[in-house]
Amino acid sequence: MVSIQGIGVKQRIYARWKASLRHRIRRISPGRVVTHIFMILLILFTSLPLVYLASTAFKPLDELYIFPPKFLAMRPTFENFSSLFTALSSTEVPFTRYLYNSLLVSVLTVLGTVMVSSMGAFGLVKYKPPCADFIFNLVVAALMFPTAVTQIPSYLVVNNLHLINTYASLIIPKLAVAYNLFLMKQFIEQTPNELIESAKIDGAKPFTIYWKIILPLLKPAVFTLIVFAFQSSWNDYFSPLIYTTSEAMKTVTLAIQTISGGTTDLARAGAVAAASLVTIIPTIIVFLIMQSGVIETMAYSGIKS
Amino acid sequence: MSIYMTDRNEATEFQPKLHPGKKGRFAAHWAKYGTGYLFLAPFIILFTIFVIVPFFVSLGLSFTYYNMLEPPEWIGLNNYKLLFLEDDVFLIGVKNTLIFAFITGPIGYFASFFAAWAINELKTRKFLSLAFYAPSITSSVAVSVIWLYIFSPDRYGLINNLLIKLGFLTATEPILWTSNPKTIMPVIMVVSIWMSMGTGFLVFLAGLQNMPGELYDAANMDGVKNVFQKLWYITLPMMKPQLLFGAVNSIVNSFNVFAVATTIAGFPSPNYAGHTIVAHLYDYAFIRFEMGYASTIAVFLFVLTFLLGRICMKVFSSKDTY
Numbered sequence: 001m002v003s004i005q006g007i008g009v010k011q012r013i014y015a016r017w018k019a020s021l022r023h024r025i026r027r028i029s030p031g032r033v034v035t036h037i038f039m040i041l042l043i044l045f046t047s048l049p050l051v052y053l054a055s056t057a058f059k060p061l062d063e064l065y066i067f068p069p070k071f072l073a074m075r076p077t078f079e080n081f082s083s084l085f086t087a088l089s090s091t092e093v094p095f096t097r098y099l100y101n102s103l104l105v106s107v108l109t110v111l112g113t114v115m116v117s118s119m120g121a122f123g124l125v126k127y128k129p130p131c132a133d134f135i136f137n138l139v140v141a142a143l144m145f146p147t148a149v150t151q152i153p154s155y156l157v158v159n160n161l162h163l164i165n166t167y168a169s170l171i172i173p174k175l176a177v178a179y180n181l182f183l184m185k186q187f188i189e190q191t192p193n194e195l196i197e198s199a200k201i202d203g204a205k206p207f208t209i210y211w212k213i214i215l216p217l218l219k220p221a222v223f224t225l226i227v228f229a230f231q232s233s234w235n236d237y238f239s240p241l242i243y244t245t246s247e248a249m250k251t252v253t254l255a256i257q258t259i260s261g262g263t264t265d266l267a268r269a270g271a272v273a274a275a276s277l278v279t280i281i282p283t284i285i286v287f288l289i290m291q292s293g294v295i296e297t298m299a300y301s302g303i304k305s
Numbered sequence: 306m307s308i309y310m311t312d313r314n315e316a317t318e319f320q321p322k323l324h325p326g327k328k329g330r331f332a333a334h335w336a337k338y339g340t341g342y343l344f345l346a347p348f349i350i351l352f353t354i355f356v357i358v359p360f361f362v363s364l365g366l367s368f369t370y371y372n373m374l375e376p377p378e379w380i381g382l383n384n385y386k387l388l389f390l391e392d393d394v395f396l397i398g399v400k401n402t403l404i405f406a407f408i409t410g411p412i413g414y415f416a417s418f419f420a421a422w423a424i425n426e427l428k429t430r431k432f433l434s435l436a437f438y439a440p441s442i443t444s445s446v447a448v449s450v451i452w453l454y455i456f457s458p459d460r461y462g463l464i465n466n467l468l469i470k471l472g473f474l475t476a477t478e479p480i481l482w483t484s485n486p487k488t489i490m491p492v493i494m495v496v497s498i499w500m501s502m503g504t505g506f507l508v509f510l511a512g513l514q515n516m517p518g519e520l521y522d523a524a525n526m527d528g529v530k531n532v533f534q535k536l537w538y539i540t541l542p543m544m545k546p547q548l549l550f551g552a553v554n555s556i557v558n559s560f561n562v563f564a565v566a567t568t569i570a571g572f573p574s575p576n577y578a579g580h581t582i583v584a585h586l587y588d589y590a591f592i593r594f595e596m597g598y599a600s601t602i603a604v605f606l607f608v609l610t611f612l613l614g615r616i617c618m619k620v621f622s623s624k625d626t627y
Contacts, residue, residue, distance in 0.1 A: 031532065039423045039433075042416060046499060047436040052463075053443070053451045071463070120348030127341025135349070140618070142356050144557055144610040145363070148586055149603040152373070152596060153359035153366075161354075176351035182553070183508065186546035190515060206340045220511035227438075227507065235444055272450045276443055283442045284435070291431050 057081070057273035064269055080274035087259045093247045095255075101240075102251040102282075105170045106233040112175040113229045114222055120176075121184035122210050126196060136185065142178040151242075158243055169243040170251075174233060180225055187221035188214065223290040231283045253279055367600035377597060384601035395602070397577045398585040401490065405581065406559035409494050409501070414555045417502040418548075421509035422540070426532065434510060441503025449568035452496045456482040456569075486578035489570045493579055497565050501558050505551040512547030516540065549621035553614050560610045563587060582606050 051071075056064075058076040088095045124132050154173065163169035191214060199209050215222065237254040244250065250258075256275045367384060371377035388395055417437075424433045440448070455463045458481040465479040474480065482488050524539055541548070563583035570579030572588075582602060590599035 035423050035426075039420065039427070042420055043433060043436050046440050046502070049448070049451050049455065049499065050439050050443070052455070053448075056451065056454070065461075116347045116351065119344045123341040123344030127338055127344070129338040129341045129345070135345070138357070139352075140553065140614055141607070141611055142352075142360055143553065144614055145360055145607045146561060146583060146586060146603045148583065148590055149363045149366070149596070149600045150356075150359040153362035154355065156362075157355060157358055172351065173355040176348045176355060178352070178356065179554075181348060181352075183550060186550045187511070187515065189546045190543075206344070210344070220514045224507050224511040228504070231442055235442075269450050269454060276448075276450075279444065280439075280442045284439070287435060287438060287442070288431070291434060 053273050054277060056269055057277045059270050061270065080270040081278070084256070084259065084271065084274050084278065088255060091247070091255070093250070097248060098250055098252045098255045101167075101249060102234060102253065105167060105251060106230055108167075109171050109174050109233040110226055110229045112171060113177060113180050114225055116175045117177065117180035117184045117225070118188075118215065118218065118222065119210065120181050121188045122214055124181075125185055125188045126193070126214075139178045139181050143182060151238075155242055163243070165244050165246055165249060167249075170239050173239070174229075174236075177229075180229065183225055183228075184218070184221060187218055191217045219293070223293050227283075227287050227290050230286045234283055235279070363600045363603060366597050367604045369597040371595070371597040371600075373594050373596055380597070384598050387598070388601050388605065394577060394580065395582075395585050398580045398582045401578070401580055402560060402562065402582045405490065405494060405497075405562055406556070409498050409562075410555045410559040413498045413502050413559070414505060414551060416498070417504075417506035418509050418551065420502070421506050421513060422536065425510060425513040434506075437506055438503040440500050443500075448496065448500055449565065452492075452499075453483065453569065456492050458482055458484060483569055483571075484575050486574075486576040489574060489578040493562070493566045493569050496569060497559070497562055500565065501555070504554055504558075508547050508550055508554070509544070512544045513540070516543055545621045549617060552617040552621065556610055556613050556617065560606060560613075 055072045055076075057080055058078070059073040060075060060077045060079055063070070063074060085095070088098075123129070124135060158164060158169050158173060163172070195213055195217075196209055199213055204212070235253055237251070237257045240249065240251045240254045256279055259275070366377060368379060368381060369377035370380050370383075420437050424437070427433070454461075457463070457465065458479060460466060460469060460476050460479050462479065462482070464482070465474065468474040468480070469476050480488065482492050520539055520543070521535065524535060529535055529538060561583050562581050563586075566574070566579045566581050567584060567587075572584065574580055583606070586599050586602040586606070589595045589602065
């Protein structure tokens with residue numbers, strides 16, 4: 001019984017696969033071929049240097065100097081990684097402390113900025129207070145002002161609030177970011193007002209509307225913002241560098257940056273490559289989780305409609 | 306005592322009559338917008354403290370001489386006069402930045418939209434989107450190390466090596482990609498486009514995924530079959546908010562080019578071939594410690610990008626979408 005059912009399922013899957021293949025072949029058109037070729041070239045352009053980065057991280061020192069240069073490592077080694085971790089663990093603070101700092105700061109920053117900017121954008125777009133246009137213009141203006149010159153005034157503000165050397169100094173200034181509000185506002189504009197109106201008639205409180213209706217509709221935008229915010233918080237070594245002074249407050253990125261240094265010397269290429277690979281792995285993990293979240297949401301809304 | 310009391314009573318009684326409807330108007334206003342203000346409050350408070358205050362301080366500093374040791378000294382428009390009339394290196398920076406922005410901005414913008422659209426159509430999202438987004442995750446220092454290796458000016462460089470192999474170059478005369486003033490800008494452009502496409506791409510992808518499927522079904526029934534027709538008549542108009550975000554993002558990115566330029570061409574670059582507005586700003590802010598003058602440069606860049614941003618907002622005005 002079970003086996004018969006199994007065969008039936010297999011045959012059905014096979015038939016469906018054949019049908020979809022036929023369908024796909026029928027859909028091949030010059031436009032699609034050109035699109036595919038263009039896509040492949042683009043993907044090669046974006047991914048090859050990264051493959052090269054990864055292979056450099058695994059290259060032993062002598063392979064960096066061979067001629068002709070090789071794209072991939074011939075004798076891959078963990079030398080670069082082990083020397084990085086030796087250097088990291090020889091500092092007075094254990095590596096896990098840096099990791100804890102980084103995770104704590106990044107997670108709180110991401111949660112905070114998602115809440116603050118989506119709530120702000122919700123208030124701005126759906127309630128349209130008289131000052132909405134002014135606020136939006138101010139946000140866009142702030143976006144365009146070069147950050148280099150605001151660094152010193154920002155430091156003075158953080159210093160006057162007595163936040164130096166606290167986790168708060170690494171989190172709170174990064175909650176109300178112009179970019180994030182702008183992103184959220186653009187997506188909230190696309191949400192239909194009818195849903196909110198009908199929820200209001202049903203007697204839903206404003207926060208319930210925001211939490212139960214708007215946020216679920218915004219999932220692709222929220223996941224995108226999570227990726228951006230996590231990445232910028234994780235990669236940021238400038239804030240911990242100027243807002244904290246004690247070694248115990250350093251983040252992973254700052255620690256690695258200090259060790260590997262910003263040199264562009266060929267002999268250090270392997271070490272820098274290894275260090276940057278280690279730094280980007282958490283962001284890649286967050287990205288992958290968020291991407292599958294977005295795709296699941298799509299499948300879900302597809303079933304619903 | 307009693308007179309005093311009646312006075313007070315009179316005052317409170319009369320107040321509503323003296324300002325007819327003011328209290329009522331406020332109450333009505335609060336009833337309509339109060340919740341909106343409450344939702345906005347956390348953002349506005351934090352934004353004012355950490356963004357608006359530093360922004361206006363810098364704006365004020367642009368009218369001063371400030372070397373970060375002595376208190377700022379008011380010098381009026383002198384910084385602006387100096388910037389436009391006497392600073393030749395700044396003009397080189399402006400020229401380079403404009404060339405850079407008008408080439409890389411549009412290329413990066415269209416390539417990232419095309420990639421997001423194609424990946425969404427091809428339904429192979431997860432892996433391809435990682436391949437496309439990954440360059441923006443890496444820090445500019447790490448990236449520059451790799452690209453410097455690829456564009457290395459000797460025969461060890463991957464590109465020179467390839468050109469030698471293919472017979473376009475002789476091994477004794479490799480192209481000095483990162484020190485020849487003629488090739489510096491193109492190299493910076495390639496690397497910047499490579500690094501900057503991810504943000505726009507991810508926002509476009511999220512926008513495409515936000516698209517209600519019913520619209521396409523309706524379009525199918527109306528006889529819109531071609532993918533490109535669908536793109537032009539449905540996708541693009543619906544995506545205006547994301548297209549605006551992407552445009553503003555690429556304007557800001559391309560006019561603020563600095564980190565990639567200096568790690569590739571060095572600072573100062575040969576013949577100022579890789580000198581940009583922000584490079585000039587950094588020079589004055591963190592090498593010469595002339596914060597006032599640096600703020601003036603920042604204000605100039607701000608006005609430039611803000612005007613372009615306003616144009617984009619006009620073009621992508623999303624008033625008519627819903």
